[in-house]
Amino acid sequence: MRRIPWALLVLLAALLVPAAGSRFYTFLANDVIIWALFATSLNLLVGYTGLVSFGHAAYFGIGAYTTGILMKKAALPFVLAFPAAGVLAGALALLFGTFCVRLTRIYFAMLTLAFAQIVWAICFKWNEVTGGEQGMPEVPYPDLAWMGSLPVLRDLRTSDHFYLLTVLLVALCLWILHRIVRSPFGRMLTTIRENAERAEFIGVHVRRYELAAFVLAGAFAGLAGGLFGIFNRGVFPDFAYWTKSSEVLIMTLLGGMGTFWGPSVGALALILLNQQIVSYTEYWPFVLGIILVVLLFGFPGGLAGAAELLGRRLWRPRRA
């Protein structure tokens, strides 16, 4: 059977965006790509393990602050500051997750929210370290002089260089996440989602697996946050605020939590829609609400689920 290497095509297309020369489109694409990683990390919990987190922004925020502080205040290079975002976010996910996985369903969700609000409050108030309410503007770009010395990339802006770096790093992270959900570990997570009681009785230590998923999801959210702080040229407490958590949850639902690529599609769709609709009306949340209602009732599998369904309808008759 011949398969189209979609992932590679998308990666290639993403790498070519700066060639179009539009600063705006590169900016938009950069936004989408970072959010795609953030949403995919959440989907490891929501879509694969069946745990709904209302506080995923906490780890995004922690990652953003980690990279931001290390690069701006400690002047550490990006190669250290970026992984540190994943490590610290993962470590805090381990701490908070230990408590969260003791609870189930709505209680789990509320506890994730509570921890996220604590993180937000600390970022908001701890002036000496986080800059408090004012946030921490002017996070420097990583030193990408090596990119400027390459032949084709010489003429691009610094922001374009950072964009290319983002594409490669996010691609790497998504590849790892994809391996994870296709691994035996990933299969164990789906058995927990389907039926935690039964999973116990095929020998799955449910809590421990849930905690592992929580830590992985937190670490990758942290990496997304680390990139976002630089992209945004500053880190602010609202990165960890609950509205960010709901935004990423909406992306995941919109794109479809049943598939691996759904959340990325959701990130793309939500950011483009926002961009378009805001230019027509100031009632963006109203439009978003209607879109979500239609989606939840009409296409519970999200955009990716709907596309899959459509694809199957179109292809079946021809093959038969």
Place this chain on the structure above:
Amino acid sequence: MLEVRELTKAFDGFVAVSRVSFDVPKGGVSAIIGPNGAGKTTLFNLITGHLRADAGRVVLNGRDVTGVPPHELCRIGVGRSFQRTNIFAKLTVYENVQAAFLSHRGRGWNVFASVRDLYRDETMSLLESLGLATRAGEIAGFLSHGAQKQLELGLALALEPDILLLDEPTAGMSATETRETIRLIDRVARDRGLTLLFTEHDMEVVFSIAQKVTVLHQGRVIADGSPAQVRADAEVRRVYLGERH
């Protein structure tokens, strides 16, 4: 093989299981019977660690396993099926049984291997013996009730148990399905030299395959012995068989 001693469990003052003791001999087929509400499922949940007993002990092969959580219990040779069918509904038949193999053989923490073909042979041969091989690719939740029960048996068997606890294996089945399932269970148990303990409300099923029967009534054991002994027991006739005739 399995010894249950003075097991007791109360819910808010209602005593569901009261000082229940019985033995399950190795290699045999034993049944627990009793009318609805007699405490059969509670007893099972106590044995398999889903519920914490108020008092009493469960001993497996000489080892005290009282209160050992399910995920550990199934590592030391206890398999179980549930009264209400309990499978992974949105996974395929193949993925269901494969997951049990992965977990039982300690591969669950492997993050980087591709899961697709791991234990394919084991999974397929087990599905073969259950008559489900041709349906391996189907979504488990769409199978008929009887086939789902068989799949659940597969989940339990993948753990290579020494003793298999089946909670009403034929619940909700038609007469034909019941007969087929019982034949299947009997054959599988024989092939694998399993010790079998099951609960059942259907007397015909019980007396057709069990070598030992324990009768529960209102949380207490009122009879324990061979099918013939139990059938002849005066109290059993009064509280149980009497209801049906």
